[in-house]
Amino acid sequence: xxxxxxxxxxxxxxxxxxxxxxxxxxxxxxxxxxxxxxxxxxxxxxxxxxxxxxxxxxxxxxxxxxxxxxxxxxxxxxxxxxxxxxxxxxxxxxxxxxxxxxxxxxxxxxxxxxxxxxxxxxxxxxxxxxxxxxxxxxxxxxxxxxxxxxxxxxxxxxxxxxxxxxxxxxxxxxxxxxxxxxxxxxxxxxxxxxxxxxxxxxxxxxxxxxxxxxxxxxxxxxxxxxxxxxxxxxxxxxxxxxxxxxxxxxxxxxxxxxxxxxxxxxxxxxxxxxx
Numbered sequence: 181x182x183x184x185x186x187x188x189x190x191x192x193x194x195x196x197x198x199x200x201x202x203x204x205x206x207x208x209x210x211x212x213x214x215x216x217x218x219x220x221x222x223x224x225x226x227x228x229x230x231x232x233x234x235x236x237x238x239x240x241x242x243x244x245x246x247x248x249x250x251x252x253x254x255x256x257x258x259x260x261x262x263x264x265x266x267x268x269x270x271x272x273x274x275x276x277x278x279x280x281x282x283x284x285x286x287x288x289x290x291x292x293x294x295x296x297x298x299x300x301x302x303x304x305x306x307x308x309x310x311x312x313x314x315x316x317x318x319x320x321x322x323x324x325x326x327x328x329x330x331x332x333x334x335x336x337x338x339x340x341x342x343x344x345x346x347x348x349x350x351x352x353x354x355x356x357x358x359x360x361x362x363x364x365x366x367x368x369x370x371x372x373x374x375x376x377x378x379x380x381x382x383x384x385x386x387x388x389x390x391x392x393x394x395x396x397x398x399x400x401x402x403x404x405x406x407x408x409x410x411x412x413x414x415x416x417x418x419x420x421x422x423x424x425x426x427x428x429x430x431x432x433x434x435x436x437x438x439x440x441x442x443x444x445x446x447x448x449x450x451x452x453x454x455x
Contacts, residue, residue, distance in 0.1 A: 184441035186215040186241065186449070187258065187370070187394065187422025192224030193245075194313035196427035199228035202436075207235045209437045213446045215241040215422070217258055220276040221311045222269075225262070241449070244273070245370060246356040247348075253340060255353045255381065256370035258394065258420070259360035261454055266363035272351070277311045279349030284312045290344040291317075291337065296326050314338050315428055330429040353381065354388040361389040364454045368392035368420050372408060373400070379411060386415045391452060396421020396441045398434035418448045 189195035318333035372378035395408035421441035
């Protein structure tokens with residue numbers, strides 16, 4: 181198992197575990213360096229870092245994962261070493277979270293029209309105080325027996341091409357990179373193979389201030405990792421990696437710390453100047 185996992189979600193967005201719980205789980209799994217990267221939210225960082233102070237040798241890096249849109253699909257941009265007091269970033273993330281609420285309401289209404297009757301109040305309850313996400317809708321569907329696992333909800337109903345999918349407030353990948361950079365964070369392209377043309381996208385984002393690329397990710401083959409490492413070298417980017425752990429569906433998602441991420445990734449991430 182790896183000692184490094186730089187892509188983790190908590191109840192501050194669509195993860196199962198609270199920030200403190202996740203830190204304890206990570207420690208139990210043998211992880212020493214982790215990053216909290218909740219969707220459009222910085223709210224879990226402080227709690228996670230405070231919990232890490234109780235565990236010798238544990239480092240929690242504050243981060244965020246911003247969901248962005250391109251004509252070809254959805255692209256995620258990670259931001260590391262984020263300073264949560266940045267006003268512009270906080271305001272933008274708040275707007276994106278409000279958009280998620282409106283989107284979730286519309287998705288629930290569409291599902292109801294299809295005969296899938298879930299309660300929006302339950303969706304909000306599952307989200308708790310975190311940002312509402314499609315996984316919370318999927319959880320509500322699972323509870324009522326409309327699907328057999330979380331993945332099925334996305335494949336059949338609420339994925340980008342699904343009949344209940346609703347667009348959300350849009351921000352471009354380049355805008356996300358610039359936003360993270362202005363907040364003195366380090367912008368990294370998440371799981372690049374979700375893009376139809378990640379090489380061209382990387383070229384565009386480097387011009388906007390991209391500093392890294394997530395090369396180590398669940399399911400990536402050695403050949404794919406090699407391709408991404410070569411791309412990072414071409415553009416002088418740092419490399420990160422992680423499991424993208426949510427904890428919602430153990431049968432469908434990789435376990436915490438299951439992606440082998442070299443320690444040098446953390447060293448380079450922490451050494452990079454952000455001002």
